[in-house]
Amino acid sequence: xxxxxxILLVSNPASAKGRSKPVLEQTLAWLKKxxxxxxxxxxxxxxxxxxxxxxxxxxxxxxxxxxxxxxxxFEVVNIYLESGGRAPLAVIPGGTGNSFAKEFSGHKLxxxxxxxxxxxxxxxxxxxxxxxxxxxxGRAWHSDAFYFINVLGTGFTTEVNQRSFDFKNFGMFxxxxxxxxxxxxxxxxxxxxxxxxxxxxxxxxxRNDARPFCVGFEVQEILA
Numbered sequence: 693x694x695x696x697x698x699i700l701l702v703s704n705p706a707s708a709k710g711r712s713k714p715v716l717e718q719t720l721a722w723l724k725k726x727x728x729x730x731x732x733x734x735x736x737x738x739x740x741x742x743x744x745x746x747x748x749x750x751x752x753x754x755x756x757x758x759x760x761x762x763x764x765x766f767e768v769v770n771i772y773l774e775s776g777g778r779a780p781l782a783v784i785p786g787g788t789g790n791s792f793a794k795e796f797s798g799h800k801l802x803x804x805x806x807x808x809x810x811x812x813x814x815x816x817x818x819x820x821x822x823x824x825x826x827x828x829x830g831r832a833w834h835s836d837a838f839y840f841i842n843v844l845g846t847g848f849t850t851e852v853n854q855r856s857f858d859f860k861n862f863g864m865f866x867x868x869x870x871x872x873x874x875x876x877x878x879x880x881x882x883x884x885x886x887x888x889x890x891x892x893x894x895x896x897x898x899r900n901d902a903r904p905f906c907v908g909f910e911v912q913e914i915l916a
Contacts, residue, residue, distance in 0.1 A: 697754035698729040699808070700779070702745065702768055703786070704760035705734060712786030715801065716759055719784055722805050735760075741767050746775040753779040757808055761787015762842060773818065773839050780813040788863060792842040816841055847881045848874060 701723075703716050723730050733748060735741050741764075749756075749772065756779050758768045765783060772781060784804045785793035793804070821844055822837040845853065851874045852867070859866030880895040 697752060698731050699723070699782075700733060700748060700751075700753045700756045701730050702733045702741065702756060702758050702760075702764075703735065704764040707760040707764055707787040712760060715784070715786040718801060719759060719805065722802070723809075726809065728809055735764065742771055745771045749775045749777045749779075755780045755782050755808060757782040757784055759784040759786045761785075762789055762791050763787065765792060766838075766840065766842075769818075769841055770839050782808040784808070788860065789867070819844065846883065848878060 701719070703712065705713055705716070720730065720732075733741070733744055745768065756768070756772070756777065758765050758781065764787065768781070771777075782804070783793045784801070818839055818841055820837065820839050843849075852870045855874055856867050856870040859869045862869060882893075882895055884891065884893040886892075
């Protein structure tokens, strides 16, 4: 395989506590062996991709491959949509959960690389979430609004995910520990949710919206 347009490979060496590094090495070796021209953008620190990626999106790429976990994919998707990216996006799992990547291409690294180099682009749904509260929800570079393509969770789901960072060294078993720890302190949230013209307001411990099916999804406010 010889490709004229290069592939931009965006990677996060911190994914999965550094366990993504061997995946990156194998990916680069496979691409080189198969004659795929590749340029790299390696995330140096939190927020780095928001600074370094937008200018690169203006260039002509065959595809933009994201090697990392769900967090890295989330960042790249937001940068891509906010900056008007045009090249197809591809996913190479290198994180702990890899929730979104597991829905495509199989379970072997080569399956994802074959999809990247020979597969046809596939349309997916995207949702946009905006918080009315502006007191530091999210991170500094997307504090009150963001796009998502996988899961939007609040309450129990969010607490499990946040607490799981304390157990990253246990891999996927860390999520199990986090679930048990969160269940021990489970409490309801007063929640107001607006989806298009429908408003839902009630105590809720769990809200988990997977795979968005609209582009106008707004969270009015979440009250703890």
